[in-house]
Structures are given as C-alpha cells and as structure tokens.
Amino acid sequence: MITGLMKLLRGATPVDPAAGRASQWIAACEELVIAGDIAALRRHLPVLYAAFPHLGYLSSMCRVITNVPEPAANRPDFRDDRTLAIQVSPCPGSDTVMLCFCGASDRLGLGISLMHAWLSHLPVHLVYLRGYWPVRIAGRTYAGADPEAALATLRQIVDDLDAREVLCWGHSLGGYSALLYGLELRAHAVVAFAPKTNLDPASNPFARATYDGGDLKPAYLAAETPPAACIVYAPAHDEDNYHAGHFGDVPHTELWPVPDADGHNVLGEIITAGKLERLMDWVLHAGRTDVERAA
Numbered sequence: 001m002i003t004g005l006m007k008l009l010r011g012a013t014p015v016d017p018a019a020g021r022a023s024q025w026i027a028a029c030e031e032l033v034i035a036g037d038i039a040a041l042r043r044h045l046p047v048l049y050a051a052f053p054h055l056g057y058l059s060s061m062c063r064v065i066t067n068v069p070e071p072a073a074n075r076p077d078f079r080d081d082r083t084l085a086i087q088v089s090p091c092p093g094s095d096t097v098m099l100c101f102c103g104a105s106d107r108l109g110l111g112i113s114l115m116h117a118w119l120s121h122l123p124v125h126l127v128y129l130r131g132y133w134p135v136r137i138a139g140r141t142y143a144g145a146d147p148e149a150a151l152a153t154l155r156q157i158v159d160d161l162d163a164r165e166v167l168c169w170g171h172s173l174g175g176y177s178a179l180l181y182g183l184e185l186r187a188h189a190v191v192a193f194a195p196k197t198n199l200d201p202a203s204n205p206f207a208r209a210t211y212d213g214g215d216l217k218p219a220y221l222a223a224e225t226p227p228a229a230c231i232v233y234a235p236a237h238d239e240d241n242y243h244a245g246h247f248g249d250v251p252h253t254e255l256w257p258v259p260d261a262d263g264h265n266v267l268g269e270i271i272t273a274g275k276l277e278r279l280m281d282w283v284l285h286a287g288r289t290d291v292e293r294a295a
Contacts, residue, residue, distance in 0.1 A: 017051035036113020085143035103172030109267035135213030
C-alpha cells in the first residue's frame with residue numbers, strides 16, 4: 001500500500017487523500033523525505049494537509065518544504081544511498097571537513113538528501129555517517145560499534161580529504177557521536193541537535209537498558225581546548241532538557257533552547273523560524289576572532 005501511495009505522490013496528477021489512511025500517507029511522505037524528493041512533496045503535501053489538518057507531521061513538513069533551498073551548484077550531484085554507512089560530498093578548494101552523524105533512525109533530523117540541500121551551501125567537505133555511535137546498542141549491528149576502529153576510520157577520512165580543520169554536526173544519538181568524536185579529533189566546533197550527553201546509567205535518570213555508553217562531561221571539563229559546542233533542544237522535552245542541562249556549565253558550550261518545540265526533533269521549528277542558516281554560520285565561526293572570521 002505504501003509503495004502505491006509513493007507512486008501517486010511521484011506523479012503529476014493531484015492525489016486523492018481518500019486513496020489511503022492518514023498513517024499510510026505519512027509513511028509514504030516520509031519515504032519521499034528520506035529520498036529527498038522535494039518536487040513531489042511540494043506538489044502534494046498541501047493537498048494532504050488540507051485533508052488531514054489535525055496531523056502535526058503534515059503541518060510541520062509543509063512549513064519545512066517551503067523553505068528548502070536548491071543544493072549548492074559547486075558540488076557534484078548528491079543523492080543519499082541508504083545502504084552506505086559513509087558518504088562524502090566534496091567541496092572543491094576547501095580545507096575543512098564537517099562530519100555529520102545521523103541518529104539511531106539514520107537521519108539528521110530529516111533525511112540526508114533533504115538536509116544536504118542546506119548543508120551543501122557550507123564551504124566544507126561533507127561526510128554523512130550512519131551507525132557511527134560509540135556506544136553499544138542491544139540487538140543492533142552497525143558500522144561504528146567499535147569506537148577505536150571508528151575513530152581510526154574518521155581520522156583516515158579527514159586525512160584523505162587533506163582537511164586542516166574538522167567540524168561536527170549530529171542529531172540525537174548522533175549528537176553524542178558528534179560531541180565525542182569532535183573532542184577526539186580536535187574539532188573547532190560541534191552543533192548537536194537534541195543530543196545525548198550522558199549515557200552512564202549510574203548517573204543518568206533517563207538511561208535506557210538498550211544503550212551502553214559513558215558520560216561525556218568529564219572529558220570535556222578535563223580537555224585543554226575542547227570544541228566550541230552548541231546544543232539545540234526543546235526544554236519541554238524532559239530527557240533532552242536533562243542532557244542539555246548536563247552540559248550547561250561546560251566551557252565554550254552554548255545552549256540553544258527552542259521554546260516552540262515540545263518533541264525530540266526540533267529541526268522543523270528551527271527551519272521554519274529561519275534559524276538553520278544561523279546555526280550553519282555558527283559552526284563555521286564559533287569562537288573565532290574578527291580577524292579569523294574575515295580570513
């Protein structure tokens with residue numbers, strides 16, 4: 001059924017919302033979001049939202065889709081391949097790489113193809129990473145399960161791109177990865193959306209049996225030059241509010257609350273408020289002097 005609805009969404013003919021249940025349309029739209037099929041979403045999301053105005057997902061995605069820019073023209077065409085753990089979008093002439101860590105849903109808050117429409121405008125090499133979580137997750141096999149091997153792979157990627165500077169970007173569990181590997185790789189800056197910051201069950205009241213990891217705060221406090229970090233989160237989400245607050249007194253860390261959001265994924269509110277570009281500017285310039293900004 002979902003495949004059939006996806007075919008309808010990819011067609012030029014206006015869809016009939018009665019062809020599926022609301023939950024089925026959402027699932028079909030989500031597949032197009034993951035695939036980055038922006039044109040189809042722009043054509044049909046308004047029709048579906050008019051038919052199902054009570055669905056917050058459709059309301060949020062309508063606002064997001066109207067704000068999606070065209071990908072930067074100075075890069076090779078990029079289309080997400082969900083079978084790959086590592087994908088690189090090179091930026092000609094850049095000496096900076098940004099490692100982008102997906103969360104446990106293999107997304108960056110949105111599908112990689114959709115996020116690439118924004119991130120491609122940064123003058124950096126982009127490396128999209130699935131499964132690079134330096135924790136143990138019960139019942140899952142993934143690329144970064146061995147943190148030492150994963151760190152070696154990340155170092156090799158940085159070297160292969162001849163990058164002199166590292167930035168990190170992550171969502172949810174990928175935010176934990178961005179903070180940890182950002183510290184290990186001496187990244188200049190990290191942006192983490194609703195990240196985990198403490199996965200130690202002895203001190204984290206929200207610890208889950210499925211995750212086995214550590215507390216990032218002691219390493220940041222002990223570091224001579226930790227990355228500048230920006231944590232974006234919804235204060236109304238109890239677990240995310242805890243993880244952000246846990247890092248609140250870490251030097252060079254900024255907390256960026258999103259008061260209009262009440263869920264784990266704050267990206268929709270960030271995009272519709274026009275603040276994603278501000279975060280992209282922040283990751284490039286955080287902590288730099290005026291001279292460095294002008295260079």
